[in-house]
Amino acid sequence: MQFEEKCDYTFHYEKGFEVKKDEDISPHLKLCIKDIVKREGFTNFKITVKVIPTDGGNYLARLFEINIYGTTKSGFNNLDIFVKHIVPDEMITIISITDAYKKEVYAYTELLKIYDKLQTDAKVPHKERFKIVKSYEESSSEFIILENMNKNGYSTLNRLEPISYDFARLSVEQMAKFHALSFVLQREQPEYYDRKIKCQKHCFTFDDEWNKFIENFIQISMQCLDDEMKHKVEKIIPVVLKKYPEYHLKTDTEGTIEEVILIDYQLIQYGCPINDFFYFIFGATDREFRRAHLEDLKNIYHDSLTKFLKYFDMDVNLYFSRKTFDRLYKERLDYGLLLAVWFLPILLVDGEDIPDFSKQPAKDMQFKTDKRLKGRLEGVVHDYMEWGYL
Incomplete structure (x- = not known):
């Protein structure tokens, strides 16, 4: 039969x-x-x-x-x-969803397999490796098929709540290892790196529609700030724009976070490593957390990068020294303010009023935000005032 x-x-x-x-x-x-x-x-x-x-x-x-x-x-x-x-993308003009899916298919079916082999060849201990989710070869620009990590003890955090220190520490360690592997790939396969990595551009379409989308979301953010804060932010945004023209977790039985694994690669691009750090910090933490742990996380990131590169007999100072990290952090820190003003509204949208990007242009969207947005945005503005940027 x-x-x-x-x-x-x-x-x-x-x-x-x-x-x-x-x-x-x-x-x-x-x-x-x-x-x-x-x-x-x-x-x-x-x-x-x-x-x-x-x-x-x-x-x-x-x-x-x-x-x-x-x-x-x-x-x-x-x-x-x-x-x-x-999702249907007829109404979505600010980003090419097809390109985003192609990026993720490339990551899972090609890039991460190369990274896995690089770690195997270097005999990186299993516990010290950059964690990779199993993917299926049937993945395409229509869908991504992965192992369901929820069944292996992993779960996602509540997007409305600031992350815990344990989650942040483990996430930053994985981020550093991912960045380290790009340096390893550049050294081991320079022709491939130039041909396949340097061409990884943004999926976003930076046109008039994008500008209107950003203006719309900025106005949503401004509604959460008092007049003084609003004036400071609105004054600096045009200056910063001229400068930049362009984590699942596993817990034990007591709820302690043991392991973090990265799963979303739809927006990968060739760019400055510090940008990923800012996306994470200003998208997932509040002012209280940053005051307590930001400097520590900066140390954890670079220490993890340094340690991981040693498995490949690479000196971090030749690729991304602490001096370079600190310089870029200071030079580009204002980018974090833009990220917060642009994207916190959609990250902290009210659960009862989720916008549908496939049915309404982003430039016209109006939606309720969670009450926690006000405190998160005010915290970011207070930080930048304290740091001397506002």
Whole structure:
């Protein structure tokens, strides 16, 4: 009897997670799941689907958990898959979603495999490695198929709450290792680096629509500030714009964060490493956290970079010295203010009023923000006043 004759490829939606017909899993994705089923050697199985609400944590994808459980020739098997499926992009003009998905497919199917081999060749201990999520070769510019890390003890944080120190420390360590591997790749495969890495540009489209989107979100931010703060920020933004024209976690049984793993590579680009640090700090922390831990995290980042490069017999001073890090941090710190003013409103959107980028132009969006946005933005402005930038 042929394999196909023994198997039921019906996709069963978990109770409470049914979707409308036009929001169902695409035929192409179903075919890819079937290919995975065949490759894993399932003979009798059931496929269940769970739709994951994004709740303001993702704007470029519909999310699914797919579980395949049944028997193979070797016995029982249970396969948990996580899927990021592209959203309709007719109304989205400020970013090329297709390019974003292509970037992530490249990261998972090519770049991260190279990074994994570099770590293996250098005999980096398992616990010290840059962590990489398993991906499936069926991933495409339509969807990304990954191992479901939620089933392995990982979870995502509440986007509305500032991160903990443990999460920040482990995240910064992973960030440093990711950056270190780019330096290793540049040394080991310079031709590949020039051909494939240096061409990684922004997915954003910097045109009039982008400018209107930014102006709209700035105004949403300004509503949270008093007149004095608003005046200071509005005065410096044009100056800064001329200057820049352009983490899942695993916990133990007591809830202590043990491990962090990076999973989103849709916005990777060739650029200054310090920018990633600013995105993380000003998108995920509040003023109290920064006052207590910012200097420590700067040390952790560079110490981790230094230590990790030693596995490859590389001297950090030849690639990204602490002196260079500190200089760029000071020179580019105002970039963090822009990030906060631009993106905190959408990061801290009210859970009952999540905007849909696929149905309304970003330049026209009006939505409720969580009450915590006011305190977070005021904290950023106070920091920049204290640091002498405002």
